[in-house]
Amino acid sequence: MVALAFFAGRSRSLAIATNVGGIPYLNSLPFYYGALTAVWCAIPSLVVLLIWNFADNYFISNMIVAELPESALELVEGKKDLLVNQVYNVAEGIMPREMAPDYIVAASERLEVILWWNRMLLAVVCLSIGILGSLFVWMKITPKFKARLHVEGVFLGVLFVSACIAILTTVGIVFSVLFESIKFFTKVPITEFLFGLEWSPQMAIREGQQGSSGSFGAVPLFVGTLLIAAIAMIVAVPTGLMSAIYLSEYADRRIRDWVKPALEVLAGVPTVVYGFFAALTVAPFIRDMGIGLGLDGFMTISSESALAAGLVMGVMIIPFVSSLSDDVINAVPQSLRDGALGLGSTRSEVIKQVVLPAALPGIMGGILLAGPRAIGETMIVVMAAGLAANLTMNPLDSVTTVTVQIVTLLVGDQEFNSPKTLAAFALGLVLFIVTLGLNYLALHIVKKYREQYD
Amino acid sequence: MIKMAEDVKDEQKMQSAEPSAAENDSAGPQDMSAKIQGTVGRPFVDDAKIKMRGVNVFYGEKQAVFAVDLDIKENEVISMIGPSGCGKSTFLRCINRMNDTIDICRVEGSIQLDGMDIYESKLDVVPLRARVGMVFQKPNPFPKSIYDNVAYGPKIHGLVSRKSDLDEVVESSLRRAGLWDEVKDRLDSPGTGLSGGQQQRLCIARTIAVSPEVILMDEPCSALDPIATAKIEELIAELSENFTIAIVTHSMQQAARVSHRTAYFHLGNLVEVNETDKVFTNPDHDLTEAYITGRFG
Known part of the structure; x- marks a missing residue:
């Protein structure tokens, strides 16, 4: 119908154009007249459709409730919705008719009629609004009309x-x-959440259960998150930066054409797969190496370690850092490189003393953008870092992160109002604020850098 | 369209007339006349600082410079003029191998600096570029302080060991570039904060701080206003006492003001080289005359 409106509007404008002496005498091209007719056909009916869909449930429910016998309506407000639901279930055949009371069956039959009328009415109204809309524009098409x-x-x-x-x-x-x-925070004080050193989000399911008082000190989670993110950044930043320098300054075109897509593939690997790799390959390897080096005498060595998760996460972020750095390094004007080369600098002198200082703000921005990725990363740490909320700086021990705890708190059957579940939202809020802050800072720096050369 | 067609016709006429002009020119070497299009005037000098023979430059498949022979004398200012895209900048960049930075660019022929072939495969370009400095079209100060911009070259080449010596080099370079009085109170402020003309003089100071023997200038004034341009031109005249300068310019007045000899390039060919006075008053070649009188370009 929309297409029809388009062609109707277009052909009318063409017809008018021939009357006044050709298309140049129209205010707009015929395409615009057609498009405007189509728009007037489509948009009002779409809007009506949307509003109708939102509103009709409410009206239909009210109609049903009005139909229900007094005896059923004497129930409390909360049960009214339940009754309406029953009516719907019967009407849709989810609930067998035989099981429902008579008045529900009657109402459900009534509901079916109402729904049918509802659909028909909707279709008629939408169609007529569409036709009216297009007619309205169609009538208005004149050479001077600014379609x-x-x-x-x-x-x-x-x-x-x-x-x-x-x-x-x-x-x-x-x-x-x-x-x-x-x-x-009405249940757990915000100070305890932000500064408490112990995390064990257990709530009693019934009164008097053992360990019923959970403690919600999130510091071990923050420390674990920062530890893993720091390890990841230590891996990703130098590697990513150096690969970016190699790709943008040294690599000839053939190598570049090959390596860049390969790095981008690395960015496309699902994090779950990185998680396997971390949990099954890297973590045992690190544990064995730690024991092999005789470190188990000094510190805890766990089969799930912050180091494993951090290393693999670092690898995951490499393409991110390298592609952002590559962009800013390429944005350093060639004239600066020429200037330095013209003075007799070697390539590495040009990079160290001219290109990197010029690109530094952009590179910092890239690193700050990669930070939130590390902090917000979930799958790798779920699989490789463990669940124990140890407050430790030992990278070989298992730690847990904010994201891991959000996952564990919300997985499974949970009572929705217990502090245990709500804690997940508080953690999410902290995560959101931190990453938002870092992103804002990063974008600000990148923007400032852009202004310097444009 | 019509004008372009006329130009083409002119060129064809001139090219057909050209070999006889070369033959008649007694100063030009005799072997030049054998070429389809040789150079007229005085491309060669006795005591050449830079000696270039049969220089061809290719960008991929496309040839940008055709068999150019040219000598540059010590302490002379030679200007290179010609219409856009005539290969004069490309040719200039051959002299300190700046074309190496362009992947697809290939240079043939021989270029000798004091008898040393600079395109020899084992040659290290770093000391070469220290001897043959370059000033670019667009002022390109490093994003560092004014002091560090000038100190950069001496530092990377290890020319000075003491801080006081470095200070001295920076001051004398800025003085020679005529910039000292304007910046002596703010040596620590960024070089990018100067005006365009000051930036270009800073770039010249940066180049002479390395004490090169030759300075190549690729349209050094094209981004500057007339006053800044006048200052740079004065500077070039002073610098020519100590340096050999090759300057590419689009402004014929500038070439006439600053240079001793002028080379006219056309479509990758070196058409004429002569004393600047002669080029601008009585050029040997019809193409040169057509260009300097503004018939094309």
Whole structure:
């Protein structure tokens, strides 16, 4: 129908154009008249459709409730929804008719009728709005009608709405996490959460159970997260940076064409696969090596270690660091390199004394962007770092991270209002704030750097 | 369109007339006339600082410079002029092997600096570039302080060992570049914060701090205003007492003001080399005359 409206609008404008002496005498190209007609056909009916879909449940429920006998309605408010649900279930055949009371069956039959009418009415209304909309524009098509401006306006609106969707979603996430966290902080003081040294999120399922008082000191999680992220950065930053320097300054085109996609493949490996690798290959290897070196006399050596998780996570971030650094190194103007080379610098002098200092802010930005990835990474640490909330700086011991705890707290059957579950939201909030801060800082630095050369 | 067609016709006419012009030129070497398009005027000098023979430059498959022979004398200023894309910058960059930085660029022929072949395969380009410095079209100070910009060259070449010596080199270089009085109170501020003309003089100071023998300048004033340009031109005149300077320029007035000899390039060929006065008053070649009188370019 939309296509039809498009062609109708277009052909009318063409017809008018021949009357006034050709397309150049129209205000806009025929395409715009067609597009505007199509837009007027589609958008109002889509809007009606959306609103209808949101609203009809409410009205239909009310109609059903009105139909129900007094005896059923004497129940409390909470049960009313239950009754409506029953009616729906019977109507959809989920619940056998024989099991339901008579008045429910009657209501469900009524519901089916209402739903049918609802659908028909919706279709008729949408179609007629579409036709009316396109007719409205179709009538208005004259040589002076500025269809182009209207179409551009609609286009702008669509772009704006798309931009808003992402932002609104973020805001929604922030608020949902924030409210749950506030609920958590009414049960557990925020100071205990942020500064407590012991993490054992156990809550009694029934009164008087052993270990019923959980403790929610998140410091061991923060330390574990930072330890693993630090190990990852120690691995990723020098390797990524040096590979970026090699690729952008030394490698000839053939090697570059081959290595760059390979690095990007590394970025595309699912983190679960990295997790296998960390848990099954790297972690035992590190444990054996630690024991082989005789370190087990001095410190705990666990088969799940921060080092294993950090190393593999570092490998995961290498392409991230290297591709961002590669971009900023390439953004350093060739004229600077020429200037340094023209003075008789060697290649490494050019890189060390001119290219890297010029690219440094951008590289710092890249590193700061990689940081949140390390902090927020979940699968590798779930599989390789362990669950024990040890407060330790020993990289061979098992530690746990914020993300791992969020996963364990929310997996399985949980009572939704217990501090145990709510703690996950508080952790999520902390994670969100930290990564948001780092991202903001990184983008700020990168932006400042860009201004320098553009 | 019509004008371009005329140009082409002119060129064809001139190219057909060219061999006879070369034959008649007594100063030019006789073997030049054998070529389809040789150089007229005085490309050769007796005591050449830089001696270039049969220089061809290719970008991939495309040839940018065709069999150029040219000598540059010690302490002379030679300017290279010609329409855009005529290969003069490419040719200039051959002299300190800056074309090495371009992957697809290939140079043939021989270029000798004081009798040393600079395209010999074992030659290290680092000391060569210290002897043959370069100033670029766009001022390109490093993102460092003014002091460090000038001190960069002496530092990487280990020319000075003591801080006081380095200070002295920086000061004398800035003085010779005519920049000292303007920046002596803010040597620690970034070089990128100077005005365009000051930046270009900073780049010249940076180049002479290495005490090169030859300075190549690739359109050093094209990004500058007339006053800054005048300052740089004065500077070139002073520098020519101590350095050999080859300058590529789009401004014929500039070539006339600063240089001793002028070389005219056309479509990758060196058409004419002569004393600057002669080139601008009575050129030997019709193409040169057409260019300097503004018929094309």
